[in-house]
Amino acid sequence: MFALRKIPIWLALALLLMLVVACAAPTAAPTSAPPTAAPAPTKAPEATKPPATTAPQPAATKPPEATKPPAPTTAAKPAAPVATAASRANLKGELVMNTWRDIGADPKHPNYTLYLLFQEWQKNHPGVTIKYQPMLGTVVEIFGYITTNLRSKTLADGVMQVFPSPAQLDPDLQYDFSADLAKQNPYSANKTWKEDFPLSAVALNDVTVKDKVLMVGTTYVGDLGDTAILYNQEWLDKAGIKTLPKTWAEFYDAMAKLKTAGAQPWYMPMAGNEAYIFTWYVNILADQLYDDAIKECDGAAGDKKDNRISQMEISWCIKKAKLSSKHLGTTKLFEEMKKWSAYWHEGYQAPPPAGDPFIQGKVAFRSIVRINMPFVENDPNVKFKWGSFYLPPLQGQARRVGNAGAGSGSQYMFIPKTTQDKGKLDLALDLLQYVTAPKSIEYWCTLQTVPCYQPGSGIEKVFPGNAVMQERYRGFIEPPAVDNRVRGLDINNTYGQASTTNETKIFQDYLSGAMTLDQALTAYQRLLDQLADTAIRQHPEWNADKW
Amino acid sequence: MMSQELTIAKPIPRAKSSQRVATLVEGVRRNWLLYVLILPTFLFSIAFYYYPMASGIYHSFTYWDIKRTIWIGFENYQRMFDDPVALAAWRNMLTILVSQLVIVMTTPLLGAALVAHLRPGLAQYGWRMMFVMPIVVPATVVVFVWRWFYGGDGGLNTILRALGLGALTHLWLGENATALWAIIGTGFPWVAGLNFLIYLAALQSIPEELLDAARVDGASAFRRFFQIELPLIRNQMMVLIVLTFIFYLRSFDAPLIMTNGGPGMAGTLVPGLQMYRAVRDDLDLGYGSAIGTVLFVVTLGLMLINQLISRRQKSDA
Amino acid sequence: MAHFRRHLGQYAIHAILLILAIFTAIPLITLVNLSFKDPYQFNVDPMGPASPLTFENYALAWRFMQDPLLHNIIVGIVSITASIAMAAATAFVFARFEFPGRNWLFGALMLILLVPSTVLFVPTYQLIIQFSLQNTLWSLILPYAAHQSLIIVVLRSFFAELPSEMFDAAKVDGAGVWQLFTRIAIPLSLPVMSAMAIFQIWWIWNDYAWPSLVANAPEARTAVAAVIFFNDGMFRPEPGAGMAAAVIAAIPMVILFLVSMRTFVAGITAGALKG
Incomplete structure (x- = not known):
């Protein structure tokens, strides 16, 4: 009997060996194996294109930019700067780019300019083809895609995204640009590549981890915000609101009047693909409510004091109970949301309509x-007058979310280290240097709906004599946004978009009355502890036990 | 199990100790082709069943995010049992399980019994098709349609308003009181599909003579159904109950697509979804493995109980 | 009188079935109806008939769905061919031959039937990531091809019940194991195999959680995952086109059902009962 048992174990070991061999084979050529695994990238994602664009637009509200023909080849538009760098003349091969949704789908979309630049670069490098792999999905899903594929080593050769998340930055897996930034960009006359980035390379601050620059971005010259609030003038008229709210009290007053007039005052989806809107307002309010804690935590644990809270700083902050459910700001945050939620749209907790x-x-x-x-500007069914404003401060100063003042509306790009292993680093780097060269940024600026401008100019100087555009973009430009962004003592900015789902759910339970304030605060503290502990576990180099 | 043996190689005689190894080697050598034929199945089974199973159980004791594996003992399990959300998830699952068991024993059976009692012919065939056909619509699509159905301006509220029952409208998936029931209600009246098919096949295989005999005795249709037909299809019903149990123990497609576990932290959360979210959103594979392992133990326990019961029933018979 | 009562009973059954059928059909009819509406019809009268019919929805949805459908077909064909070929060989060997370790090995295979897929979910995901198979069709094909124990059970009992005489005659002609397998076992079991193939493809077509985790990229997305994605993952969901995508995702199964009704029903029943 003994021998009978022993044989299958030997057999099993042999099988295991073969398994290893069998599994090693597909890793060698993961993309080439299934014949149809690579559909033409331009086909499917076209669905993102709003079909409404075929319908005629009401002439009265048409912004001047929209009258321009969408085709990129028309003579009316400036030509993209020629992309040839003497130092790297003979680039060859296929460069696969992950993009944030399909950047080539909609000529009216701000990201389309980047697509034009990519195309121009390809035209000037006959040996190179760019293959686009759009990343689709909700914001959480796209970040999830980047993180898991970065670890799985299945990202494309270059990745373009609309804004970076501190949670995704990984010096072990992402290429470090710092050495290249110290050298000259072949597409530029500046001494170093770093000088090419406008506003003293403010765009690079967020993507630098321990002096390693993990992403580069095409900086938008200006202090344009990422988000604003649209208003429907018809409803304001019906509710008898003469001026847009400037203070929190006026804001509440306006919402009360709107509700009486029969409108749903505020659209705040807490589920579905726009759930991030809620988290952004948590960011904005938290920044005002945690002012003292932010000042204490910024620069903690040996990190730089830079008006930005890093993942390490917030973890320190949670461990030292500077940020906790006991902080008065937390209570205020929950209570304020509850008061506000009386004015949110019907079914804000349900999947979006x-x-x-x-x-x-x-x-x-x-x-x-x-x-x-x-999407709003080009919709033929928007017949009412509309414009934008920014959320008045609850207390103190209202800061902006996103990358306001730090290259807002720009795109960030990074190179996974796997690209280096594939021998395509030169290709990817050349593209990124071309895109971030001064001439390219100039070109970029001329094609944006909001032209580049001197930060702090005010809306009248950005759109002189164009009342429609002034109204539409006022909320993105006023109040000025230079160095005026949320500092990030919140889950969304530091632990990544995915963790925010759990935060939102706690708020949901509190707002719906399923939890009392105390229960919600307990759950919130549990979440904070969990996130800090996990982060500390992921970063032994923080030496958190010595804090 | 080995009733029909067609042996190319002769069965190996039970040899005494020293000869055994030699006979075995000889047996393996002579039957090498047989081993080659079953080899692929075993390779795949090891790669996608045995290894993952072992790995899952092992990693449930670790912090695991692909980049690093850190042994943390029972911390994941502790976290799971301390977390009120996890308890709520198990409670939700229990609600779903019990409801689905009630459902599987009623409406599909009713539908099948009605169709089975039609006179054979085109009408019966037509009804059968009518209730079998929806099986081809992917469950995901059904869930998706129902999500819209439950929306604020969705089908259900529209129908209610049209019937003058506007007061009964809800944001079905957005309210704590209704979300879980809305998910259970998906697919109402739950007649069509696999369960119907199996009940119908069972009912139609009952010999007509049995029923005729009862009819002669003057038993009413209801008595015939409960006293003759129902006991005869008990086995199929047991199978369906077990299948339903196992399916809903691990299924989380509906909460995932409809509500992502909401509203709130645990509105419609089930352990499977908690595991999925730990993996997809947080890349916390260790915690996900712990939830998976607990689900595994529960499923295995239920299966063993089921085996014991069916074995006892067999020995009784 | 008795005659009339029996008729009455039949009418009552028809009436109840009609009510059940209406309730069953409402969501599906609604789905098809909505798939022809433009976004504005959605808000005016959600349940009313679509007018005018917006065929653009289908054009839009088709552009998004054609690749996922192709992926489903490739994944289905490759993984089912592989799993059935492997399972048939294994089932044949276990059904007709005696060899050292037979019971031991068969027991090991049957153990798989007891393992719920949940416990495998996370480690298999890790395996896919470890071998850089994420977002390739391999991440679907390989695990699906491993899904064999059910087919083995069904085919094994089929092979075991074949009369020995058939094989004896062939052996007299000098056929070896391989010939017995390819010339006798496979041709005889084709109906059973196709039933199992249909069960597999139905199961693969329905699977959502796994593909949405490992294949959430345009290169490998499957049909049902694409439907949900098309509706939730875009900035501006086009509700009508989303519904059209759902219809498109269901159509291949409907066609398969219509061309192979008997096998389809047999396969799904067998798969469900044995599983």
């Missing part, structure tokens, strides 16, 4: 991200 309630004229105020403005 079909279509956009602002465009349908149901809600009076709607938060919007600037890169999504074309």
Whole structure:
């Protein structure tokens, strides 16, 4: 019997060996194996294109930019700077780029300029083809895609995204640009590549980890915000609101009047693909409520004091109970949200309704991200007058979310280290240097809906004599946003978008009455502890036990 | 198990100790082709069943995010049992399980019994098709349609308003009181599909003579159904109950697509979804493995109980 | 009188079935109806008939769905061919031959039937990531091809019940194991195999959680995952087009059902009962 048992174990070991061999084979050529695993990238994602663009637009509200023909080849538009670098003349091969949604789909979208630049670069490098792999999905899903594929080593050769998340930065897996930044960019006359980045390379601050620069971005010259609040003028008129709210009290007053007038005052989806809107307002309010804690935690544990809270700083902050459920700001944050929620749209906890309630004229105020403005601007069914403003401060100073003042509306790009292993680093780096060269940024600026401008100029100087555009973009430009962004003592900014889902759910339970304030605060503390502990576990180099 | 043996190699005689190894080697050598034929199955089984199973159980004791594996003992389990959300998730699952068991024993059986009692012919075939056909619609699509159905301006509220029952409208998936029941209600009236098919096949295989005999005795249709037909399809019903149990123990597609576990932290959360979210959102594979392992133990326990019961029933018979 | 009562009973059954059928059909009819509406019809009268019909929805949805459908077909064909070929060989060996370790090995295979897929979910995901298979069709094909124990059970009992005489005659002609397998076992078991193939493809077509985790990229997304993605993952969901995508995702199964009704029903029943 003994021998009978022993044989299958030997057999099993042999099988295991073969298994290893069998599994090693597909890793050698993971992308080439299934014949149809690589569909043409331009085909499927075209669905992102709003079909409404075929319908005629009402002439009265048409912004001047929209009259331009969308085709990139027309003579009316400036030509993209020629992309040839003497130092790297003979680039060859295929460069696969992950992009934030399909950047080539909609000529009216701000990201389309980047697509034009990519195309121009490819044209000037006959040996190179760019293959686009759009990343689709909700914001959480896209960040999830980047993180897991970075670890799985299945990202494309270069990755373009609309804004970076501190949680995704990983010096072990991402290429460090710092050496290249100290050298000259072949597409530029500046002494170093770093000098090419406008506003003293403010765009690079967020993506630098321990002196390693893990991403580069095309900086938008200006202090344009990422988000603002759209208002429906018809509802304001009906509710008898003469001026847009400037203070929190006025804001509440306006929402009360709108509700009486029959509008749903504020669109605040807490589920579905725009759930990030809620988290952004948590960011904005938290920044005002935690002012003292932010001052204490910024620069803690040996990190730089830079008005930005890093993941290490917030973890320190939680461990030292500077940020906790006991902080008065936390209580205020929950209570304020509850008061506010009385004015939110019907069913803010349910999956979002079909279509956009602002465009349908149901809600009076709607938060919007600037890169999504074309969807409202180009919708033929928006017949009412509308514009934008920014959320008044609850207390202190209202700061902006996103990358305001740090290359807002720009795109960030990084190179996974796997690209280096594939021998395509030169290719990817050349593209990134071309895109971030001064001439390219100039070109970029001329094609944006909001032209580049001197930070702090004010809306009248950005759109002189164009009342429609002034109204539409006022909320993104006023109040000025230079160095005026949320400092990030919150889950969303430090632990990443995915962790925010759990935060939102605690708020949901509190707002719906399923939890008392005490229960919600307990759950919140549990979440904070969990996130800090996990982060500390992921970063032994922080030496958290010595804090 | 080995009733029909067609042996190319002769069965190996039970040899005494020293000869045994030699006979075995000889047996393996002579039957090498057989081993080659079953080899692929075993390779795949090891790679996608045995290894993951062992790995899952091992890693449930670690912090694991692909980049690093840190042994943390029972911390994941402790976290799971301390977390009120996890308890709520198990409670939700229990609610779903019990409801689905009630469902599987009622409406599909009703539908099948009605169709089975039609006179054979085109009408019966037509009804059968009518209730079998929806099986082809992917469950995900069904869930998706129902999500819209439950929306604020969705089908259910529209129907209610049209019927003058506007007061009964809800944001079905956005309210704590209704979300879980809305998910259970998906697919109402739950007649069509696999369960119906199996009940119908069972009912139609009952010999007509049995029922005729009862009819002669003057038993009413209801008595015939409960006293003759129902006991005869008990086995199929047991199978369906077990299948339902196992399916809903691990299924989380509906909460995932409809509500992502909401509203709130645990509105419609089930352990499977908690595991999925730990993996997809947080890349916390260790915690996900711990939840998976607990689910595994529970499923295995239920399966063993089921085996014991069916074995006892067999020995009784 | 008795005659009339029996008729009455039949009418009552028809009436109840009609009510059940209406309730069953409402969501599906609604789905098809909504798939022809433009976003504005959605808000005016969600349940009313679509007018005018917006065929653009289908054009839009088709552009998004064509690759996922192709992926489903490739994944289905490759993984099912592989799993059935492997399972048939294994089932044949276990059904008709005696060899050292037979019971031991068969027991090991049957153990798999007891393992719920939940415990495998996370480690298999890790395996996929470790071997850089994420977002390739391999991440679907390989695990699906491993899903064999059910087919083995069904085919094994089928092979075991074949009369020995058939094989004896062939052996007299000098056929070896391989010939017995390819010339006798496979041709005889084709109906059973196709039933199992249909069960597998139905199961693969329905699977959502796994593909949405490992294949959430345009290169490998499957049909049902694409439907949900199309509706939730875009900035501006086009509700009508989303519904059209759902219809498109269901159509191949409907066609398969219509062309192979008997096998389809047999396969799904067998798969469900044995599983």
